[in-house]
Amino acid sequence: MPQLSVVVPVLDEEEVLPLLAERLRRVLDTSPELGGDYEVVVVDDGSRDGTPVLLQRLRREWPQLRVVRLRANAGHQAAISAGLVAARGDWVATLDADLQDPPEVLPQMLAAARREGVDVVYGVRGDRRSDSAFKRSTARLFYAGMRAAGARDLPADAGDYRLMSRATVAAVNALPEAHRVLRLVVPSLGFPATTVSYRREARPAGRSKYPLARMVRLSVDSLTGFSIAPLRAATWFGLGGFLVALGLLGYALVSKTLGHTVAGWTSTVVIVAGVGAIQLLCLGVLGEYVGRIYSTLQGRPTYHVAYDSLEEQAPDRQSRT
Secondary structure (H helix, E strand, O other), X not given: OOOEEEEEEEOOOOOOHHHHHHHHHHHHHHOOOOOOOEEEEEXXXXXXXXXXXXXXXXXXXXXXXXXXXXXXXXXXXXHHHHHHHHOOOOEEEEOOOOOOOOHHHHHHHHHHHHHHOOOEEEEEEEEOOOOOHHHHHHHHXXXXXXXXXXXXXXXXXXXXXXXXXXXXXHHHHOOOOOOOOHHHHHHHOOOOEEEEEEEOOOOOOOOOOOOHHHHHXXXXXXXXXXXXXXXXXXXXXXXXXXXXXXXXXXXHHHHHHHOOOOOOOHHHHHHHHHHHHHHHHHHHHHHHHHHHHHHHHHOOOOEEEEEEHHHOOOOOOOEEX
C-alpha cells in the first residue's frame, strides 16, 4: 500500500488539470518524505467537458495517477467521500483541483503529522487576500456561526485541504451520514490534530464550482447536519412569541379598562404578520431536519462509481450510502 493517497475531486476542470498535474507531480515525486510511494486518486464528479479524456491521457504518462469516475454529478462532498473509500494510503490528503490551496504544502503537512504524532493536519488559510471581500466576510460568518452552534473544534479558515491518518479515514467511512460535510465531521471525531498555515492563491484557470447558491446549501447542510441549535432556536422563538402575546393581552386589558382603546388595523396586521413569519421560519427549520431524516431512512446511495482505473475489469464494483 502507498504511504500517501491524495484525493482530488474534479468537475469540468479541463483548463486547470494540466497545471494541477504538473505541480502536484513535481511535489510528490521530489518529496523525501515519500520517495515516490504515493497515489493520486482523482474523482471525476460527472464532468461534461474534456476532463475525462484529459485524465486518461495524464494516466498514461503518470503511473501513480488513479481515476475514479462517478456515473453522475453527486456533489463536492460526495466526491471526496468516494475518494476516501477508494484511497489505500497510510495517510490520505484531500485537495481541490483549483490550485487555490497549493499542493506544495503537502510535504509540510505530512512532516507535521509525523513530528507531532497527530492523526489530522488541517490546512489553514492564513492569507486570504486572493479571495473577494464578500468571500472573506461570508467565510468569517460561517465559521463564527458554526462555532456558536457547537462546533468548537472547527479550525478557523480550514476548508477541505487536510491530511488524515488511516484510522481517521476508516472512522469517517464508517459514518452512516448521507450528506456529510467533512470540514465539520472530521473535527467532531476528536482525533489529535494540528494545523499548517498557507497563503490561499487565486484560481489560475477555469471558474469556481461554488456559486452563491451552493455556498448557501453547504451552510444549511453544515448547520442541520451537525447541530440541533436551529431546533432550539425555533423553541425560543415560540416561547418569545408566547411572552409577547401575553404582554399584548395585558396591554389590551389595561387599555380597555382605562377606556383608551383605539379602533385600528395596523397593529393587528403587524402582529399577525410577525407571528406568521416566525411560524413559517420554525416550520422551515423543522422541514430541513425532517428532510434529512427522510433521506437517511431511504438509504439511497450518495454516489455510484462507474469506473476505477485500478480495477478496470469491475466497473460497477461499489456504491456508497
